[in-house]
Amino acid sequence: MKMNKVLERHYFDIRDAKFGNTTKLADGVLTISKDELREKVKRLLKHVASIDFELVKPGENTRIIHLLDTLTPMIKRSGDGQVYPGHFSDPVMVGSGETNVLKGFSVMESCALPWEESSASSGLLYPRDAIMEMTGPIAKMTPFYETINLVITYQLHEGKSSHEYDEEIRAIGIKVALSLAELTLDQKPDRSETYSIDEVNPDLPNVVLVWQCQNQGVYANTLLYGVPIDEIVPTILHPNEMLDGAVVSDNLAWPLHKVPTYTHVDHPIVRELYRRHGKDLNFRGVIFCRSHNPTNWHKSRCANMVVKLAQYLAADGLIMAWEGGGNAAIDGMLTIQCAEQHGIKSATITFEFGGDDGTEGVLLVDDVPEANAIVSGGSIEKVIQLDAVERAVGGDTLRLDKEKGGYFPPATSAISFDQSIHLYMAANQAGHSTQAGVDY
Amino acid sequence: MLKAVYYTNQFFAGIGGEDKADIGLFSLDEAKGPAVGLDGLWKGDMKVVRTIYCGDNYVNVDARFDEIKDSLLEKVKEADADVFVAGPAFNAGRYGVACAKVSALVKEKLGLPVVTAMWHENPAVSLYQDQVTILSSTETAAGMRASLPALAAFAMKLAKGEKIGSAAQEGYFPTGRRYNEYVEKIGGVRVVDMLLDKLNDRPYKTEIPLRESASVTPASPIANLKEATIALITTGGLVPKGNPDSLKQAFSVAHGKYALDDSVALDSAHFESIHGGYDTTCASAEPNRLIPYDALHEALEEGQIKSIFPYFLTTCGIGTNVKSSRLIGQAMIKDLQEGQVSGAILTTT
Numbered sequence: 082m083k084m085n086k087v088l089e090r091h092y093f094d095i096r097d098a099k100f101g102n103t104t105k106l107a108d109g110v111l112t113i114s115k116d117e118l119r120e121k122v123k124r125l126l127k128h129v130a131s132i133d134f135e136l137v138k139p140g141e142n143t144r145i146i147h148l149l150d151t152l153t154p155m156i157k158r159s160g161d162g163q164v165y166p167g168h169f170s171d172p173v174m175v176g177s178g179e180t181n182v183l184k185g186f187s188v189m190e191s192c193a194l195p196w197e198e199s200s201a202s203s204g205l206l207y208p209r210d211a212i213m214e215m216t217g218p219i220a221k222m223t224p225f226y227e228t229i230n231l232v233i234t235y236q237l238h239e240g241k242s243s244h245e246y247d248e249e250i251r252a253i254g255i256k257v258a259l260s261l262a263e264l265t266l267d268q269k270p271d272r273s274e275t276y277s278i279d280e281v282n283p284d285l286p287n288v289v290l291v292w293q294c295q296n297q298g299v300y301a302n303t304l305l306y307g308v309p310i311d312e313i314v315p316t317i318l319h320p321n322e323m324l325d326g327a328v329v330s331d332n333l334a335w336p337l338h339k340v341p342t343y344t345h346v347d348h349p350i351v352r353e354l355y356r357r358h359g360k361d362l363n364f365r366g367v368i369f370c371r372s373h374n375p376t377n378w379h380k381s382r383c384a385n386m387v388v389k390l391a392q393y394l395a396a397d398g399l400i401m402a403w404e405g406g407g408n409a410a411i412d413g414m415l416t417i418q419c420a421e422q423h424g425i426k427s428a429t430i431t432f433e434f435g436g437d438d439g440t441e442g443v444l445l446v447d448d449v450p451e452a453n454a455i456v457s458g459g460s461i462e463k464v465i466q467l468d469a470v471e472r473a474v475g476g477d478t479l480r481l482d483k484e485k486g487g488y489f490p491p492a493t494s495a496i497s498f499d500q501s502i503h504l505y506m507a508a509n510q511a512g513h514s515t516q517a518g519v520d521y
Numbered sequence: 522m523l524k525a526v527y528y529t530n531q532f533f534a535g536i537g538g539e540d541k542a543d544i545g546l547f548s549l550d551e552a553k554g555p556a557v558g559l560d561g562l563w564k565g566d567m568k569v570v571r572t573i574y575c576g577d578n579y580v581n582v583d584a585r586f587d588e589i590k591d592s593l594l595e596k597v598k599e600a601d602a603d604v605f606v607a608g609p610a611f612n613a614g615r616y617g618v619a620c621a622k623v624s625a626l627v628k629e630k631l632g633l634p635v636v637t638a639m640w641h642e643n644p645a646v647s648l649y650q651d652q653v654t655i656l657s658s659t660e661t662a663a664g665m666r667a668s669l670p671a672l673a674a675f676a677m678k679l680a681k682g683e684k685i686g687s688a689a690q691e692g693y694f695p696t697g698r699r700y701n702e703y704v705e706k707i708g709g710v711r712v713v714d715m716l717l718d719k720l721n722d723r724p725y726k727t728e729i730p731l732r733e734s735a736s737v738t739p740a741s742p743i744a745n746l747k748e749a750t751i752a753l754i755t756t757g758g759l760v761p762k763g764n765p766d767s768l769k770q771a772f773s774v775a776h777g778k779y780a781l782d783d784s785v786a787l788d789s790a791h792f793e794s795i796h797g798g799y800d801t802t803c804a805s806a807e808p809n810r811l812i813p814y815d816a817l818h819e820a821l822e823e824g825q826i827k828s829i830f831p832y833f834l835t836t837c838g839i840g841t842n843v844k845s846s847r848l849i850g851q852a853m854i855k856d857l858q859e860g861q862v863s864g865a866i867l868t869t870t
Contacts, residue, residue: 203800204758204770221703286720288713298800349709361717398720400712406840408798428716430708433729434842439699440651442843443732450731454719456712457728459701462772462842484770484795486763500772500840512709517728519702520688520695 087277088321089179091158091270095186098136098229106264109271111186113231113261121260122253128241129249135474137230141215144467145232146475146492148211148505149190150330151225151341152254154183156262157325164262165326165342167307168255176321181265187228187343188258190250191475192235194243194300194333196483206243206298210480211336213505217468223506224344224513232474233257243299247331255329276321276355281363286397288362290350291387292318293372293403293412294340295332302331303404305369315370315386317394320351323367332404337432337461337507340404349512350400350430365394372409384415388423401429402510407446414449421451428454432461432508433518444518458509459516461501469495479503523567523680526600526633527556528607528623530616533662534574542615544576546589548596555665559606562673567680571600580619593623594630602633603680609638609658609668610645617645624653634679638672641694650694654685657692734843749863751820752830753781754853756838757804757811757870758796769837770797776836776849778856781829787814798839799870811835811868830862838869 096109104114115134122132137143155164160178163170194208213223220226235250281287294303294310302309305316306327318327328345332338351367358364368390374380391399399420403413410431417427429452433444439460473492481503482488490496501507509516531541533554552560552569560569573596579585597605605627607620617639624635638656639645646655656675658668671692678685687702688695706714711728718725743749760768766777781787792808794801809815812833820826834853841849857865 203802204794204796205798205800286717288716288720349707350712353709353713357713357717362713362720398716400716402712406798426716426719428712428719430712431729433699434840435699436842436844440697442846443734444699444729445731448731452731453727454715454725455727455729456708456715458708460699463701484764484797485767502771509708512707512712515703515705515707516701517704517708517711518699519704521685521698521700 084279086177086279086319086321087275088160088176088324089273089275090324091179091181091265091273092184093181093265093268094184094271095229098186098231100134100136104261104264106268111261118257118260122256125249125252125256127249128238128245129253130236130238132236132253133234135232135234137215137232137474139215139227139229142471143215144470144473144492145189145191145213145230146210146473146479147191147193148213148336148475149192149208149250149333150254151343152188152258153343153346154186154188154258154262155326155346156181156259156266158266162325164259165255165329167304168252168329169259172306174322175325175327176319180325181262181270183262183265185228187225187230188254188261189230189232190235190254191232192237192250193476193480194246195237196480204484206300206334207483208300208333209336210503211339211505212479212503214467214470219465219467219504219507222504222509222514222516234475247299251329251331276324278320278358278364278366280359282359285361285363287365287395288354288398288400289365289368289391289394289396290354291368291370291391291399291401291416292348293370293401293409293416294328295338295373295405295409296371297334297373300331301334304329304331310371313371315368315383315390317390318367318369320355320364320367323348323351328369335406336503336505337501338405338510339506340511341506344511344513350402365396372403372405372412374412380412380415383412384419387416388419388425391420391425392423396425398426398428401427402512404510410446414447414452418449418451427451428456430456430458430512431510432458434462435460435518436462437464439518456512457518458512458514459507460518461508463500465498465501465504467496469493522565523604524570524600524602525559525567525676525680526571526573526597526602526605527552527559527569528605528620529554529556529572529574530619531574531576532616534572536574542576542578545579546573546575546593548573555609555669558665558669559673559676562670563677567603567677570602571596573597575619577615577619580622581615586622590626594626597627597633598631604676605633605635606672606676607635607637609665609672610643611658611662611664612640612643612660614644617643618648621645621649621653621655625649628653636672636675636679638668646694651697654696655694657694743864746826747824748827750828750830750861751817751826752834752857752860752862752865753812753814753817754834754865754867755811755869756836757868758794758801758837759792759804759808759811759833759835760795762791762793764795768795770795771837771840773836773838773841773849774845776834776853778832778834780831781812781814781833782831787812796837796839796870804870811870813866813868817866830857830860832856832860
C-alpha cells in the first residue's frame with residue numbers, strides 16, 4: 082500500500098514562564114509548580130536523590146553548566162504511538178496524526194555526574210563539563226539563547242553505575258517534557274503545520290539526509306526508539322519520525338559535538354529540506370546510521386549500505402551530516418566517496434581545525450577528493466574568552482581537566498578556553514548555528 | 522591629511538618597457554603613473570607623497586634585490602606614510618612578484634600596512650597571498666580604471682586603521698588565515714543551498730578548502746635486526762598512574778618519556794591510559810597492549826634484537842593538529858636519536 086504519512090504539528094508559543102503553586106498554561110504563560118513536577122517523576126527516583134528546577138530566559142547574563150540533554154516538550158494528540166517512542170511507551174511507529182509542541186521553550190538536564198572510577202572509568206566515557214551562555218560570544222552556538230529554558234538539576238545517590246544514572250536522568254527529563262506538554266491537550270494552538278513528503282514532483286531532484294550519530298558506550302550513545310544503535314545497520318527514517326522524537330541523544334562525553342534531543346527533533350537540515358520540498362527538491366527521507374564504526378572495514382560496509390538505501394530512494398543528491406569528531410569524519414567521508422562514485426551528488430557540513438589563526442595544517446581530520454561541497458560549521462580550535470557572568474545555573478564550580486587531576490574554577494568567573502571542547506554544540510554539525518570558518 | 526607611498530615599475534612610471542627593466546631604484550616626491558589616479562579617488566583625504574619605482578628585473582633577481590633593500594626601506598620610512606600601495610600588476614608576472622615582494626618587505630621591516638592588486642592567475646598570488654594583502658584586479662591594464670577604485674578604497678581603510686573584513690567581503694585573495702564568524706544563514710540552510718547548486722550545475726564554492734597533506738617517506742628497512750635497539754611508542758595515552766606530567770587527553774602538545782626495563786612493573790597498578798577518544802578500560806587493565814613490552818622482551822630473549830630502548834614514549838593521538846603532531850614527532854625523534862635507536866614500534870588506537 083502506498084505510504085500515507087501525514088503529521089500535523091500544533092505549536093504553542095511560550096512567551097513567558099514562572100514558578101507557582103499550580104502548573105498551568107494560559108495565554109502563552111507557563112506556570113510551573115516544582116512540587117507537582119516532583120510528584121510526576123517521584124516513582125522514577127532510585128539513583129537520583131532529588132531534583133530541583135531553575136528557569137533561564139533569553140537575554141539573561143547567565144551561564145548554564147554541567148549541561149546534559151535538552152528536550153522539546155511535546156505530546157501526541159492523535160495518531161499511533163507516543164512522542165519519544167520506546168521510553169514511556171512501546172516502540173510503536175510514530176510520525177503521523179497530530180503532535181502538540183511547545184515552542185520557544187526547552188527542558189534541560191544539568192548534573193555533575195561522578196568522575197569516580199566505578200562510574201566512568203574510561204578517558205572517553207566520562208561526562209565532560211558542558212557550558213552554554215545566554216549572552217556573549219558563545220550564545221549563538223546553541224539555539225537555546227533564544228528559548229526559555231527549564232533546567233532540571235539532579236542530586237545523586239552515591240555509588241551507582243553510569244548506566245543507572247544515565248537511564249534515570251534521561252527518564253526524568255523526558256517525563257518532565259511530556260508532563261508540561263500535557264497541559265496543551267485541551268488548548269488551541271497558536272498555529273499548526275502539516276508535514277508530508279508523500280507527494281513527489283518528477284521534475285525536481287530527489288534528496289536525502291544521511292544522519293550519522295555517535296554511539297560508543299554509556300554517556301556516548303544515541304537511542305533509536307529507546308535502544309542504543311551499537312549494532313544498527315543503516316536504516317531509513319521518515320523525517321516525521323524524527324519530528325516525533327524517535328531519536329534521543331545520550332551523548333554526554335563531548336559537549337562540542339553534542340546534538341541534543343531537541344535538535345534531533347527540530348533538526349535544522351530536516352527543517353530546511355522540508356521547507357524546500359516540492360519547490361526545489363523532493364525530500365525522500367533520512368538514512369540513519371551510526372558513526373564511530375570500529376574499523377575501516379565496518380566503515381566501508383556502513384558507507385556502502387547507506388548509498389544502497391539512497392539508491393532505493395532514487396536519490397540524486399544527499400546531505401552527509403554526522404555527530405562526532407575525527408572517527409565519525411572518516412565514516413562520513415567514505416560515505417561521500419561511495420555516493421559520488423555511484424552518481425549521487427553530495428554536500429556536507431563539518432567543523433574544522435586550523436589552529437587559532439586557521440593556518441595550521443590541514444583543516445579536516447579526513448577528506449576525500451570527492452568532498453568538494455563542504456559547509457563550515459566553524460573551527461573548534463579558536464581561543465575563546467568568556468567574561469564573568471551574573472548567574473550560573475547547575476552548580477558552583479566548573480569541572481575541567483580530569484586527566485590532570487581536575488581544575489574547578491568558580492562557575493561565574495571569567496575563563497578562557499584554548500578550544501571548544503566544553504562548549505555545548507560548538508561543532509555545529511547539525512547546522513543549527515550560523516557559525517562558520519571564514520577566509521581572511 | 523593621510524599619506525601614501527606608491528610603488529610601481531619602469532613601465533607604469535613612464536620610463537620604458539622591457540628594455541628599461543634593468544633600471545635600479547628611483548623615487549619622486551609626487552604621484553606618478555597610476556598613483557595619479559589613486560590621488561584623484563582619495564579626493565584630498567589622502568595623497569601619494571612619494572612614488573618609488575624600480576625595474577622589474579632588478580627586483581626579481583634576489584642578489585640585486587638585496588642590494589636595494591636598505592635604500593628602498595629608507596625611502597619608504599622617510600616619507601612617514603600611513604599606507605604602502607603597489608600596482609595593480611594585472612597579469613604581468615614579474616611586476617606582480619615585484620609588487621608583492623616589495624610590499625612584503627615593507628610590511629615585515631617597517632610594520633606599515635600594505636596592499637597591492639593583480640589578476641588571480643598572476644603567479645605572485647600563490648607565492649605571496651599568505652604574506653601581503655593582494656586585491657583582485659582585471660587581467661590587463663585596459664582595466665586600470667575598473668581596478669583602481671577598490672585599491673584606493675582598501676588603502677584608505679588601512680591608512681585609517683579600520684577593521685578589515687573577510688577575503689570575500691573585501692575582495693582580496695585568502696591569506697590562509699581563517700576565523701570564526703556568525704554569518705547570515707545557519708549551516709543547515711547553507712548545506713541545502715550548496716547541494717542544490719551542485720545538483721543544478723550552478724556555480725558554488727566549498728567553504729572548507731582541502732589542503733594538501735604532506736607525504737612521509739618511510740625509513741629504509743633495518744639491515745640487521747640482531748644488532749638493533751628497538752623502541753616502543755604509543756599514541757594510546759599510556760602514562761604512569763596520576764599522569765605526573767599532566768599530558769593532555771586530547772589536542773596534545775607534548776609527549777611523555779617513561780622508564781621501561783625489567784625493574785618497571787608495566788601493570789594496571791602503576792600505569793593507566795588517559796586517552797580521551799576510546800574506552801580505555803582494557804588498555805588500562807593491561808598496559809602491555811599499548812606498549813607491547815612482553816612480546817618485545819620475548820624477541821630480545823630469543824636474540825632477534827640486540828636491546829630494547831629503556832624508555833617508552835607516549836602521547837594521546839586525538840584532535841591533535843598537524844603542527845602539534847609534527848612538533849611532538851620531532852621531539853620524539855630527538856629522544857630516539859640520543860638513545861641510538863634503530864627502529865620503533867608505534868601503536869595507535
